Amino acid sequence: MDWLSGVMPLKHHSKIIILQNEIVRLMTYSDQRTPASGLYKSLQILALDNMIKLTLIIIAHSFHHKTLPKFFDNLYKYPETSHSYSIRIRSNQNFFKPSVSTNIGKKSIHYRGVEAW
Numbered sequence: 001m002d003w004l005s006g007v008m009p010l011k012h013h014s015k016i017i018i019l020q021n022e023i024v025r026l027m028t029y030s031d032q033r034t035p036a037s038g039l040y041k042s043l044q045i046l047a048l049d050n051m052i053k054l055t056l057i058i059i060a061h062s063f064h065h066k067t068l069p070k071f072f073d074n075l076y077k078y079p080e081t082s083h084s085y086s087i088r089i090r091s092n093q094n095f096f097k098p099s100v101s102t103n104i105g106k107k108s109i110h111y112r113g114v115e116a117w
Contacts, residue, residue: 017048053116056109060095060117076114 021036028039040047046054062068063076076095095114100106 013048020048056113056116059109060113063113075110 024030024036024039024043024045025032025034027043028034030039036047059068059072060076063072068075077098079094079096095117097114098110100108100111106112
């Protein structure tokens with residue numbers, strides 16, 4: 001997931017992931033070539049990408065249950081509010097996925113949050 005690269009350049013995102021993997025290996029006294037994914041699981045911690053995805057899901061959940069501040073009232077839309085006509089996909093659990101035409105739009109919280117939800 002490269003949502004964070006919308007906030008910072010991709011090279012910094014990659015460096016943070018590499019650094020996090022090195023720290024996890026140091027914490028467990030593991031060899032440099034040990035896959036970090038198993039170490040995250042044994043330490044019961046999340047990798048950076050998983051932390052970002054969890055945060056997006058928590059924001060979407062809070063929006064759905066109307067526990068976010070009023071400022072975020074237009075963060076997501078439900079399918080029935082985005083169309084002026086009747087549609088088949090009506091669910092109070094799903095959000096309308098905004099149409100975006102740029103990579104920057106695909107990295108926005110509006111797009112990534114719906115994707116994660």
